[in-house]
Amino acid sequence: MRVGLILPLGEESRPGVPLSYADIRSLATRAEDAGLDSVWVYDHLLGESTEDAAASPWEAWTVMSALADATSRVRIGALVLCTAFRPPAVLARMADTLQEISGGRVVLGLGAGWHEPEFQAFGLPFDHRVRRFAEALEIITTMLRTGRASVSGRFHHAADAPVRIRPDRTGPDVLVAGVRPRMLRLTAEYADSWNLAWFGLPGDRFREANAALTAACQEIGRDPATLARTAGIRIAAPGGQTANPDGDDQDPTRVIRGDADQIARTPSPPGSPKACRSSSAGPSRARRPVSISSPPRSPATAPGSTTRASIATRSKPPRRSPFCPDRSGDRLASA
Template sequence: MSPTNPANTPDRPIRIGVQIQPQHADYSQIRDAVLRSEDAGVDVIFNWDHFYPLSGDPAGKHFECWTMLGAWAEQTERVEIGALVSCNSYRNPDLLADMARTVDHMSGGRLILGIGAGWFEKDYDQFGYEFGTAGSRIAKLAQDMPRIRERLAVGNPRPTREIPIMIGGGGEKKTLRIVAEHADVWHSFGDAETLRRKSGILDEHGAAVGRDTGALVERSVGVGAPPSEVADEIVAAGATLLTVSTGGPDYDLSLVKDWVAWRDAQG
């Protein structure tokens, strides 16, 4: 049995995710990394939603997010899948919701709908989207979240479950307010102290909008160090979804396996 986190809800298990960066690799290598990750025992496999590499050769190999998630839905059997995170600016919100509903059915109810306001200017410029400002992109996310929920509610057939919505970002005044209103999972960036402080701000927003975000919103973080170095403090700060990111072409899963072994040892 997976361990629970005393700093969060008493029955929320700790889960290990892996982000398979869809860059600098052939698709066959990405597919192999997904299979190896599921075999290794991870709980969630993520990609990301960009059109160009975020590191290394800026003109290197790269693949599109949602097409890939459809393939992963068929390829995997047990793990949840999703984008960490999908960019709200790149698709009509009703279309995004219907894509999520479809992948939900393809996967047998294993999709997490990760979404954020967007930030990578090259994507916008090269694909013809208006970049705007951080404020305008966040405002658009706030405007679109109700449309996404409404579209999910009217699709035929309905989603197989209430699709969990993960919102990424740490803006204290605006983004965390959107998280408080709409998210089931909040993905934050930074160390344990940052998580603890912003988690408190999230709960203040939750009280303002009438949601018990301490109980209803799972805390998710990226981890880049072995569990022996950071696990205790990050779990004590409230995180229960811990995700390692790995890049192509080799997709080294050694750190992922360390975290899976740590998770299993807690029970």
């Protein structure tokens, strides 16, 4: 099992007070030192609305770029970047450059976006989001995997757009997050890995979506074993108190509570997907439970807060399909 940490870019720790980058960097390096496999950012331009600008999160790509220099081992991922926020061919160039800077540690998580107020505030089209996403995904993955792309779509275009060609270039793994049929189909066609979030103990919702993704792979002739599966897990800080004791933070299917040892020993509920506990491609890799202390004076993991971890379970290279070209030397997309 491989375990990563979602970094708090917004006001998760204290209402109206986003963490400073110095504290975010400290949390990322502590995660690396503690033995976690990856650190992740999320991509939003607003909180609830434009009126809440003081609490809006830091811009995701800038933070990812800074963390590539601040860390040396952990994978650096996005869960997920909204393809509507950046021109797709330009984003492919950005990802290729960050892959070089990080030494091949990027997981390029992509999604269509959902929070309409930020689309409105920044003048971005909110219609036909999945169609726009499909065209963007084709451009991005074609550039990263073949070196250049020519795509003429209804919403996005690329005319022989290249990344920087070099002998030792390996593209980043591409992760797609989605659950509806069209998004699962696109995941099966283009992605190296898939994510569904957020859970406590994954149960029926994950199992059903996972089965639908397997079916989508089979429909296009892709071996489902070539697509890594990941889950976003919410973990409450030890001794934490929730702001709403009667809310879903008390539901174990929404939040896992306990210290590192207790969480590591938490049994899966009946019917939960084995992919959340052991690899579908081979035996899981044993790993010592780890915990991360918060930076000095930082409320990032203070009592009452909830930490988000993204968990993947692939432990050996998958068999490649024609839909994801072999890129020997690339590490697996995993949390």
